Amino acid sequence: MDVVLSIFTYTALFLSLYFQLFLLLTYFGWRKPGMEDRPGYRSDADLPSVSIIVPCYNEERTVKKTILSLLALDYPREKLNVIVVDDGSKDSTWQVVQEFADNPSVMLLQKKNEGSKFAALNFGLTYANTDIVGCLDADSSVDKMALRYSVSWFSRSDVYGVVPSMVIDSPKSIMQYMQKVEYELSTYLRQALHRMESIYVTPGPLTLFRKEVFDKLGPYREAHHTEDLEIALRMHVAGMRIAQSKESLVYTHGPRTWPQLLKQRVRWTYGFLKNVQDYRKQIFSGELGDLSVFILPIGFISVIVSVISLPVLLVNLYSSIHKEAVQIAVSGIHLHVPMLDLFTVPSQAYALLGFVSLAILFMTLIIGRRVILKKPIFSFDLLTLFIYPFFSGWWSVKSLYNAILSKKEVWASNQK
Amino acid sequence: MEHHHPNPKRKVEWIKYIVTFLVTAGLFVSAFYVSRVIAEKRVAEIRSIQDSISLDLLSSETQFSLLNDSDCSQDGTSILAPELGQMGDRLSGMETDLGLDNPDVIQLKKYYSLLEIKDYMLAREYAKNCNVKPVTVIYFYKNDCDDCTKQGYALTALREKYPTLRVYSFDADLNLSAIATLQTITKVSGKVPTLVIGTHAYTGFQSIDDIEKIPEIKKLKDKMIKDEASAKAKSDSSEKTVSEETHQ
Incomplete structure (x- = not known):
């Protein structure tokens, strides 16, 4: 049993050290060429348009903060759409998001819950007509x-x-x-x-x-x-x-x-x-x-x-x-003062x-x-x-x- | 906007994997090497302490024989090698590090056991000649017994409590005829843990309280309480004097 345990211990140690070192080597220079730089856009006019889908299911407490943070993004307003998908919430999520009903950057959608987030995302995707789409969880x-x-x-x-x-x-x-x-x-x-x-x-x-x-x-x-x-x-x-x-x-x-x-x-x-x-x-x-x-x-x-x-x-x-x-139990509580020497290291x-x-x-x-x-x-x-x-x-x-x-x-x- | 075609099949840079393997393997080799060096250093250190204890013992023995009597003006405990207790602790640390089957550990333990026996004999001789009664505990244990682990904790605590108490520990599984002889002389069966205090053998786990009820240890305890009380009285009276002086 001891032998099995040490084989496992050393194998696990080898793998984890290998993984750690591999990542370190990658981080400090040994990387794929060309994954470093991005030219960026020359002006705001060149920026792509973005839709962000916010699927929510019973998020009455957090959804407002989420939407507000999106609206506060440093991005040209006319290029940013927020698509809120209420995925059949049972709480007051739908009422809470009505606050944004008049905001031209926000689209409010409602659907029946199908028990999985991917359906809400796909539902939102059909309404997205921008170059870029993304999603943000409502928490x-x-x-x-x-x-x-x-x-x-x-x-x-x-x-x-x-x-x-x-x-x-x-x-x-x-x-x-x-x-x-x-x-x-x-x-x-x-x-x-x-x-x-x-x-x-x-x-x-x-x-x-x-x-x-x-x-x-x-x-x-x-x-x-x-x-x-x-x-x-x-x-x-x-x-x-x-x-x-x-x-x-x-x-x-x-x-x-x-x-x-x-x-x-x-x-x-x-x-x-x-x-x-x-x-x-x-x-x-x-x-x-x-x-x-x-x-x-x-x-x-x-x-x-x-x-x-x-x-x-x-x-x-x-x-x-x-x-x-x-x-x-045998000798009561003893305070061991650990000393570092040849025998304790x-x-x-x-x-x-x-x-x-x-x-x-x-x-x-x-x-x-x-x-x-x-x-x-x-x-x-x-x-x-x-x-x-x-x-x-x-x-x-x-x-x-x-x-x-x-x-x-x-x-x-x-x-x- | 026309994007270029997504990447074709990606290449794997095998050289990076090989380099990482070599570095990891290098770390492993170094770790095993360092571990071995530390172990060897420890063995060497223990061996050198044992040699110096052995020299001390031989010198005391020789002194005894030359004078045909011991120098009773000395304090009985100081002629015995005080490093023995610490040595024992270090050896048991080595056992857990290197394993019980390690030949170095077994050899060091045998040597240590012999030194303990010589120390014990010397203490006995000194006691006889100088008419003092040092309290000694002979302790037989084995490594794979739970009660022995507990007994070990109890004895360590006692040794800290009574610095004059001398504990000699012997691994009953160690294949050493001197230990067997010691067991015969002290009339101890093979059972562990067994403590021999004075002329009595106590088998099975003895708690600190149990041990303190044994007459020899009880005497030691009473003496310590008396010493403490007198020391306290002394310091109290001196404090009193001091406070009286300050009052005046």
Whole structure:
């Protein structure tokens, strides 16, 4: 058993260090040529027209703030349309948005709820007649300059989609602080993926597309409730580039409680596993470059590693608590003053490698916080990094379980 | 507006993957190397401490034989190697780091056990000649026993509480005839944990309270309480004098 455990530990360490170093190499220079620059538009008259779809389902409390932030965007007013789609809300969302009924930049639409966001997006798309279309979840709001920065990427004719930097807005619960740190890390991750042409999700908060994407590739699909991942993969298959505009800040609210977060993450992870499976032919043929040979496979592997890590972490946690409890029961509470000398410094290879990995993680966080988001490096929410693996292990277990079960169902229906 | 055709099939830069692999592999090799160097340094450090303890013991022994009697003016505890306790802690740290089967660890443990026995004998001889009674605990344990872990915590706490208490720990699984002989002399069965205090053997886990009820340890405790009380009285009276002086 010990041998199996060390093989797993060292394999997982090797993969995670490899991934971290690969991204660092990419970030610090070893990147695809030509993913750096955007010429920009010469004048406001050249800027493309933009429609932003705001799908809402029971968002009476947040939708007003979302629409106001869009109307406050630094962008020529006549080139910006906001399309609000009330997806059959049961609350007063429809009444709340009536405030904007007379605004020429805002279009208010209502439809029957069909149980999935992609239908509301497609409904809104049929009303969009602009060069660029995008969407913004009704619980998010945008920084004044976000659109201008994002749109400037379309001055390159090879860019078809642009994702922003997402920030968790005013966190209140531990779960939200945990997501705040996670989003800051993923800002760096997205930037590295951008430089590898490997952004594989075009998320709800202010992703922009050329309208042409939908005209050529068709509308959003159900895609296991992760339409934002499927459209990105479809674009990659069609050879359309997706860029990240790191200066475009979008503020979003993460789920507040663990059950809500679990539900969201199981949907994401399950959607990832299923969509990658659906596109396996294109992925395994290597058509998608780094995405094919590295990013998507390692995403798959990381779900499995995180599933196996969960029991290992729990057993370790239990045994160290148990040890401490026995010691306290026998000899009372002792304050150990840790002294650093030859005999107390951790010396096992896995501990040393773990430190290297943590150091790189920390560096990554500095890049995400300091360089990209221009925020201070240190804060107490960094401590949530220590609980993160337990929670991500949990949602990985549940997602993998669901993915395997539904696979069986598909087989059963195919056999008929 | 005419866009150029979407990208054709993308190329993978394999050289980047190979370079990353080499860097990662390099980190792995370095980590294993550093880990090994630290372990070797620790073994060397323990070995050198053991050598110096051994030298100390030999020197005391020689002194005893030369005088045919020991120098009773010395404090009984200081002639014995005080580093032994610390050594034991370091060795058990090595056990968790390098593993119980590591040949270096086993060899160091054997050497350490022999030094403990010599130290114990020397203490006994000193006690006989100088008519003092140092309190010693001989402790037999095994590594894979939960009660022994608990017993270890209790003894560590006792050693901190009573600095004059000498605890000699022996791994009963260590294949060393001297330990077997010691077990025979002290009339101890193979069961662990077992404590030998004075002439009695106590088998099974003994809590701190249990141990403090054993006559030899109780005496030590009473003496400590008495010493503390007199020290307190002394400091109280001096404080009193000081305060009286200030009052005047």
